[in-house]
Amino acid sequence: MRTPHDLAAAITSLPPDSRLDLIGSWVDRSEGLWSFRFRARLSVKPSEYMPYWSGWHLVVSGDPIDRDIRIYPDAGDGIVATFPHQDFNGDRVEGRPWRTGKPCLERPASVFQRDGWAGEPHDITERLVWHISRLLVWIDAAAQSQLMIDGDPLELPMYPIVDISSILGFRETAEDLNWFVGSGQDWGFATISEIPGARASAVVSDFMDPQLRSIRRIPWSTAIPTHANRADAVWLVLPALTVFEPWRTAATWEELTALCADASVDLPAILSNAGSRLRRIQRRKHASPVLLLIGFPLEETFGGPSQRFHWVCVRNMHLCTRNDVRRGFSGTAAARRAWDVELAKSHRALEWQRTANWAPDQLRKRGEAEDEVRTKSVLILGCGTLGASVAENLLRMGVTRMGLLDYDTVHVENLSRHVLTMTDAGHSKVVRLAKRLNMAAPDSAVVALPFSFPPAKPADAGRLTEWDVIVDCTASDAVLRDMAAFSWKTERTFVSLAMTWLAKGLFAYTASETGFPAIDAMERFAAASPTPDTAVVGAMEGIGCWHPVFPATADDVNLWAAIGSKFVRRAILERKKTASLYLQKEDGSIDRLDA
Numbered sequence: 001m002r003t004p005h006d007l008a009a010a011i012t013s014l015p016p017d018s019r020l021d022l023i024g025s026w027v028d029r030s031e032g033l034w035s036f037r038f039r040a041r042l043s044v045k046p047s048e049y050m051p052y053w054s055g056w057h058l059v060v061s062g063d064p065i066d067r068d069i070r071i072y073p074d075a076g077d078g079i080v081a082t083f084p085h086q087d088f089n090g091d092r093v094e095g096r097p098w099r100t101g102k103p104c105l106e107r108p109a110s111v112f113q114r115d116g117w118a119g120e121p122h123d124i125t126e127r128l129v130w131h132i133s134r135l136l137v138w139i140d141a142a143a144q145s146q147l148m149i150d151g152d153p154l155e156l157p158m159y160p161i162v163d164i165s166s167i168l169g170f171r172e173t174a175e176d177l178n179w180f181v182g183s184g185q186d187w188g189f190a191t192i193s194e195i196p197g198a199r200a201s202a203v204v205s206d207f208m209d210p211q212l213r214s215i216r217r218i219p220w221s222t223a224i225p226t227h228a229n230r231a232d233a234v235w236l237v238l239p240a241l242t243v244f245e246p247w248r249t250a251a252t253w254e255e256l257t258a259l260c261a262d263a264s265v266d267l268p269a270i271l272s273n274a275g276s277r278l279r280r281i282q283r284r285k286h287a288s289p290v291l292l293l294i295g296f297p298l299e300e301t302f303g304g305p306s307q308r309f310h311w312v313c314v315r316n317m318h319l320c321t322r323n324d325v326r327r328g329f330s331g332t333a334a335a336r337r338a339w340d341v342e343l344a345k346s347h348r349a350l351e352w353q354r355t356a357n358w359a360p361d362q363l364r365k366r367g368e369a370e371d372e373v374r375t376k377s378v379l380i381l382g383c384g385t386l387g388a389s390v391a392e393n394l395l396r397m398g399v400t401r402m403g404l405l406d407y408d409t410v411h412v413e414n415l416s417r418h419v420l421t422m423t424d425a426g427h428s429k430v431v432r433l434a435k436r437l438n439m440a441a442p443d444s445a446v447v448a449l450p451f452s453f454p455p456a457k458p459a460d461a462g463r464l465t466e467w468d469v470i471v472d473c474t475a476s477d478a479v480l481r482d483m484a485a486f487s488w489k490t491e492r493t494f495v496s497l498a499m500t501w502l503a504k505g506l507f508a509y510t511a512s513e514t515g516f517p518a519i520d521a522m523e524r525f526a527a528a529s530p531t532p533d534t535a536v537v538g539a540m541e542g543i544g545c546w547h548p549v550f551p552a553t554a555d556d557v558n559l560w561a562a563i564g565s566k567f568v569r570r571a572i573l574e575r576k577k578t579a580s581l582y583l584q585k586e587d588g589s590i591d592r593l594d595a
Contacts, residue, residue, distance in 0.1 A: 387473030
């Protein structure tokens with residue numbers, strides 16, 4: 001096949017460089033791949049793992065408008081070690097003359113902290129030069145063990161075989177760093193809980209000792225069902241992240257056993273003991289756990305102190321069961337133990353499972369409220385269109401302890417603006433909203449309070465004194481007066497949010513007191529809010545239904561929910577009496593007036 005014009009022109013335009021030796025030109029590798037082979041020379045002294053000259057392949061795929069460029073070590077004279085900022089450098093891919101260890105050359109300077117690493121250009125010739133020049137910097141840094149220096153963000157080694165179609169979540173905070181020390185255990189069993197409705201997503205919900213006694217239950221959302229004393233995995237603890245030099249993890253069970261041994265952990269004995277224990281308690285058709293969880297303290301920056309615990313997972317651990325029959329093994333307990341030991345010493349490839357830390361602060365790295373806001377519990381009075389959206393905003397920003405109070409049911413007519421769906425119609429509004437929010441985050445703790453305010457039952461009234469912040473979204477003067485009369489026991493932060501006529505504005509009021517100052521709030525609202533056109537009642541519910549509805553489109557409701565959520569955050573942080581009127585102008589911009 002004829003070499004594409006842009007690639008042919010690019011390789012002939014490469015400037016000469018004494019550190020490069022081009023070997024041939026473009027080769028058609030089929031399936032849209034083109035590559036050329038070259039050798040790269042160090043400008044520093046070679047090391048045990050990085051030779052003076054090393055072979056590489058620059059591989060291009062995609063169409064001329066959007067070429068993908070990668071560089072791989074040559075299978076013959078390329079590097080065989082795995083370094084930081086590199087894919088696992090395994091054997092050659094079938095049909096390709098290169099190994100799998102692609103260096104990560106696209107990292108921004110903030111990760112791979114080197115000078116002169118500007119953004120990637122657009123012209124194909126300039127891009128080839130850019131990738132090769134970055135490789136030259138990369139191999140020099142690798143030879144000097146400078147790919148990850150003290151203070152750089154720590155990057156875990158890449159795994160050879162990883163199931164990226166599924167994920168296992170765990171929850172480890174900074175406070176949990178040494179949770180296992182007091183337990184006196186360095187291995188045990190764990191329970192895995194599937195997330196309902198999710199595809200191949202689960203969490204570690206319970207850590208148990210070898211006798212299946214719980215030593216640490218994880219506080220996940222109530223939407224995630226958990227099971228007591230169920231051994232779905234075996235866990236073990238290492239004193240630190242352990243790798244082969246320079247930065248390679250285990251690819252086989254034998255290598256994993258060697259890494260554990262370097263950390264004074266006897267993996268064959270753990271698997272043998274775990275298998276023996278399970279065979280004594282398992283039911284006849286009970287499957288052996290296939291997950292091995294390996295935990296260790298992990299630092300946030302290379303060379304820094306340990307910050308929190310981290311878990312990795314191997315998914316193809318098959319311990320011998322009471323029903324397994326194998327040629328050459330008798331059915332004795334000792335023989336089955338030997339079978340499990342043999343697994344730990346085998347050349348069988350490890351199948352790593354993708355894991356992630358779903359601790360609250362890790363979940364919301366992309367955006368969270370302030371610590372003082374997230375640690376508060378919030379009660380929402382009124383979970384209509386505004387209250388439901390405010391509740392969801394606060395939850396996704398980290399306010400996970402939340403109560404929802406409303407006596408209404410969901411109607412299909414509500415759905416033009418509400419966050420719920422047709423499957424919720426006919427159900428309690430707060431029960432269905434709580435279910436939705438508890439499924440929105442694995443650490444959520446949202447409770448439904450399906451009764452009216454003020455509560456008629458003393459027990460229900462007692463449940464309302466548990467919350468730090470009370471947010472009223474009912475737009476009801478009667479509720480404001482009832483809030484003033486209710487015995488809240490101690491000082492709280494109160495917030496009242498109400499949309500003005502036609503949702504042209506939002507009135508927001510807050511005070512931190514032992515009771516809600518209803519008269520002050522209503523007087524400020526009356527003085528500041530625009531007078532509605534009483535001649536226009538508004539649209540009716542439908543033909544033959546003479547019930548007026550409040551006209552507001554979903555975009556206006558979402559706008560005021562966003563501004564209301566920000567107002568709640570400010571109210572918690574500042575804790576002072578404030579009244580504001582937000583007005584939307586014709587172009588969508590917002591004016592704020594002090595009320």
